[in-house]
Amino acid sequence: MKIFMVAVAMFLFCSCLMSQERNEARIDINGVQDKNEIKPGTISNEKTGRSVNASWVPDDQKKSILVTAFESTDKWQQDSFTFTPSKSGIVAIYLRGCWRENNAHDFELFDDIKIEGAEPTSQNLDFEKGLEGWVLDKNVKAETSNDAHGGKTAAKVSHDAYLWIPLNVEAGQTVKITFWYKKAK
Numbered sequence: 001m002k003i004f005m006v007a008v009a010m011f012l013f014c015s016c017l018m019s020q021e022r023n024e025a026r027i028d029i030n031g032v033q034d035k036n037e038i039k040p041g042t043i044s045n046e047k048t049g050r051s052v053n054a055s056w057v058p059d060d061q062k063k064s065i066l067v068t069a070f071e072s073t074d075k076w077q078q079d080s081f082t083f084t085p086s087k088s089g090i091v092a093i094y095l096r097g098c099w100r101e102n103n104a105h106d107f108e109l110f111d112d113i114k115i116e117g118a119e120p121t122s123q124n125l126d127f128e129k130g131l132e133g134w135v136l137d138k139n140v141k142a143e144t145s146n147d148a149h150g151g152k153t154a155a156k157v158s159h160d161a162y163l164w165i166p167l168n169v170e171a172g173q174t175v176k177i178t179f180w181y182k183k184a185k
């Protein structure tokens with residue numbers, strides 16, 4: 001029952017502000033492991049995106065997960081957002097897409113990610129080394145795509161076929177994530 005409720009809440013997150021037809025490129029910042037509170041900052045486009053702490057997870061995790069999503073189209077777009085962690089340590093940055101019913105997948109492409117104010121454990125942020133350094137889900141695998149913004153390769157992900165890397169953050173130090181994205185064909 002609890003899993004079902006979480007699923008419903010995740011569905012609502014996507015669908016309440018976006019129609020079913022709308023695709024999104026989504027980045028989660030997850031500080032649950034260290035109970036690191038992730039405070040939302042600013043986003044580059046408030047008309048097509050938003051950045052909020054997760055409301056659908058258990059109470060003690062709500063402030064430790066920040067979900068940022070921008071509407072994706074067939075064209076490459078660049079957007080950014082900022083956040084501030086409450087503790088120094090490791091958080092995870094996830095690249096993914098919108099949650100969909102019935103295990104449906106909306107695939108998104110990411111490329112040329114820039115991270116300011118934190119140290120990622122991999123510098124392969126343009127995916128020119130494929131998915132090297134990134135962690136994949138055990139069951140549903142993210143892929144590479146040759147439809148790239150820069151170079152020859154981009155990452156192709158969905159809600160379940162996500163990619164993540166650890167990020168070293170400092171308490172109170174604002175982090176800015178800038179990235180290119182589009183809807184995958």
Ligand SMILES: [Ca+2]
Binds near residue numbers: 111126128151
């Ligand atoms: Ca690239």
